[in-house]
Amino acid sequence: MATVEVKVPDIGDFDEVAVIEVLVKVGDTVKAEQSLITVESDKASMEIPSSAAGVVKELKVGVGSKVSEGSVVLVLEGEGAAAAPAPATAPAAAAPAPAAAAPAAAPVAAPPAATGPVEVKVPDIGDFKDVAVIEVLVKPGDAIKEEQSLITVESDKASMEIPSSAAGVLKELKVKVGDKVNVGDLVAILEGSAGGAAAAAPAAAPAAASAPAAAPAGAPAAAASAAQASAPAPAAAPAHDPTVAPSGNLPHASPSVRKFARELGVPLEEVKGSGQKGRITQEDVQNFTRAVMSGATSTKAAAAKAPAGGGGEALGLLPWPKVDFTKFGPVERKDLSRIKKISGANLHRNWVMIPHVTNNDEADITELEAFRVSTNKENEKSGVKVTMLAFVIKAVVSALKKFPEFNTSMDGDQLVYKQYYHVGFAADTPNGLVVPVLRDADKKGVLQISQEMGELAKKARDGKLGAADMTGGCFSISSLGGIGGTHFTPIINAPEVAILGLSKSAMKPVWDGKQFVPRLTLPLSLSYDHRVIDGASAARFNAYLGQVLADFRRVLL
Numbered sequence: 174m175a176t177v178e179v180k181v182p183d184i185g186d187f188d189e190v191a192v193i194e195v196l197v198k199v200g201d202t203v204k205a206e207q208s209l210i211t212v213e214s215d216k217a218s219m220e221i222p223s224s225a226a227g228v229v230k231e232l233k234v235g236v237g238s239k240v241s242e243g244s245v246v247l248v249l250e251g252e253g254a255a256a257a258p259a260p261a262t263a264p265a266a267a268a269p270a271p272a273a274a275a276p277a278a279a280p281v282a283a284p285p286a287a288t289g290p291v292e293v294k295v296p297d298i299g300d301f302k303d304v305a306v307i308e309v310l311v312k313p314g315d316a317i318k319e320e321q322s323l324i325t326v327e328s329d330k331a332s333m334e335i336p337s338s339a340a341g342v343l344k345e346l347k348v349k350v351g352d353k354v355n356v357g358d359l360v361a362i363l364e365g366s367a368g369g370a371a372a373a374a375p376a377a378a379p380a381a382a383s384a385p386a387a388a389p390a391g392a393p394a395a396a397a398s399a400a401q402a403s404a405p406a407p408a409a410a411p412a413h414d415p416t417v418a419p420s421g422n423l424p425h426a427s428p429s430v431r432k433f434a435r436e437l438g439v440p441l442e443e444v445k446g447s448g449q450k451g452r453i454t455q456e457d458v459q460n461f462t463r464a465v466m467s468g469a470t471s472t473k474a475a476a477a478k479a480p481a482g483g484g485g486e487a488l489g490l491l492p493w494p495k496v497d498f499t500k501f502g503p504v505e506r507k508d509l510s511r512i513k514k515i516s517g518a519n520l521h522r523n524w525v526m527i528p529h530v531t532n533n534d535e536a537d538i539t540e541l542e543a544f545r546v547s548t549n550k551e552n553e554k555s556g557v558k559v560t561m562l563a564f565v566i567k568a569v570v571s572a573l574k575k576f577p578e579f580n581t582s583m584d585g586d587q588l589v590y591k592q593y594y595h596v597g598f599a600a601d602t603p604n605g606l607v608v609p610v611l612r613d614a615d616k617k618g619v620l621q622i623s624q625e626m627g628e629l630a631k632k633a634r635d636g637k638l639g640a641a642d643m644t645g646g647c648f649s650i651s652s653l654g655g656i657g658g659t660h661f662t663p664i665i666n667a668p669e670v671a672i673l674g675l676s677k678s679a680m681k682p683v684w685d686g687k688q689f690v691p692r693l694t695l696p697l698s699l700s701y702d703h704r705v706i707d708g709a710s711a712a713r714f715n716a717y718l719g720q721v722l723a724d725f726r727r728v729l730l
Contacts, residue, residue, distance in 0.1 A: 175251075177225050179209065181244045189239040190214045193431075197247070201229045209246055210234060218332055218428050227251025291339045291363040293323065295354050301328045303353040307452055308427050310334070311361075315343045323360055324348060325427040332427055341365045350449055426453035434458050440472055464492040512605040523667045528703040531662045531674075532711040536719035538678060539693045544725070552620065561695070562598060562652050562675070563623040568721040569673060570594045570615045571728050573648060576714045578706055580647050582668040588705065597646035597666060598626065600633040607633050608666060610646040654678060660698045670705045673718075674698035695722065 184190065194211040197203060208220035227249030234246055298304065308325035311317060322334035341363035348360055424431065424441035433455055434441045444461045446453035464470040470492070498504045509517070541564055548559050573580040573594060581588045594615040597608040609629035614622060632638050651663045652675040663674035676696035682689035697718060701711045721727045 176230060177249050178245045179223050179247050179249060181221055181240050181242055181246060183242050188241045192234050192236055192238045192240060195236055197229055199229050199232060203227060203229055212240060213428055221246060225249055289365060291341055291365045292359055293337050293361045293363060295335060295356055295358045295360060297356055302355055304328050306348050306350055306352045306354060307449055309350055311343055313343050313346060317341055317343050317363060322429060326354060335360060339363055424453055425451055430455050437462055443472055510604040512607060516605060520664050523664050527665050529700050530703045532699045532715050533660045534697045534715040534719055535694045536697055536722040537692050538695045538722050541722055541725055542693050557620055557624050559619060559623045563619050566596050566614055566622055567619055567728060568718055569596060569648060571721055572714055572718045575717060579671050579714060581670055591647050595645050595647050597649040599651040600630045602634050607638060608649055609633055609638055609642050660696050663700050665700055665702055670702040672700050
């Protein structure tokens, strides 16, 4: 089969324009006039169409490559390749059209006077008619420089910026987003500068302006002319629907906005456009940058480096409020501790990702507290002090055995039932809370649990806990009993499915069927993952835990 080289047609006076997108790959079947690559200059982005039909045999350019008129884009192989040379030369024949039209455009773009009002009109934009205004880049009162872009228009094949043919102050805008414009249409009225620079060369200015302004349009125009010359009925692109955003992977933004995003290092494909048809504006890029800087969102590249399971930014949350607190009074700034930075991120993920429900109950620990006090008196010389938390850990193990779904973790659509009982407990340190894990709590007595808890708590306060000391937990307990409170909602420590919160025990009058008697009660707050555990199971777990704590002999059953 014959092969043909598809080259870049006449794209006006632009040299070394960058390839910003490759729309086909080797092996693709390409139709005549199908877009192959997207290139971008300072003023316009345009798609380069194929001059023939066939199968892509070899790509000669990639993203970032620089191309000019005549550069080889790719090599096609196919039956229609023999007819390809004619369209390849057609742009050259079509090229004089924009140049020839420039003098005709000169009178309509020429400013009438140096100091009076200056009319800025649409220069020659090739064969395109009724192109849509998709962005207005200036507003009345702005100081406009010569060649500064005023509006962005869009055809089926390219978006281009219309520059000002003079300098001055913008007095009146004659177009708005959504309007259709053609060659010679009035865009704006400027109040010309007194120096006369705006009208120094009324005839030459439009010619100069038409070069950068018409050249971007010239590429699609030349491509269109080539298509007409090469085939009587080319496979034309569908008519442009103004209500639908353009297809493809190229972000819907003007060249100036893309350049602005590149300067800031902003990935445009991650920015949500607020303009017409979802078009990305400069303000959208600025807002995205502010959100990233404030930590309210992050780029995909940054998220890929973050711990798995994050993704609050994917929920479309509003940016974090930025407040200058010094306006209201004196302030002092301190960095978060390393522990708080790590635990804060984990807690945020867990709270957002896990559907928390909390069941509150109370346990009568009157007899258990008396037993604890007597046990400590008996073991004064050993140096081991038994805490109520040690008894709760032992009771929790009994409850986990009775209700095994509380000793699980989610792994996709499956539950992992653990055959071991490692219980984590929150330890308060000067730098924040950490959760050391007591291993094999089911195989240890209350005295041994108390001793190991003391050792782990000391390591936590000294900042000597290792990763092995804080991993592998099945269930966690957060105890605020030494501080106060009645009930609270502890946050589940993923990938666990439940956590128990303990508040301060208090003496309460309890009705025993005949009279009120003083009883020591311990508040229990059980938070659970509602995807795994239902409310009835949580209530039974808490009730059983209360029964064990009220009569610790149940641990033996």
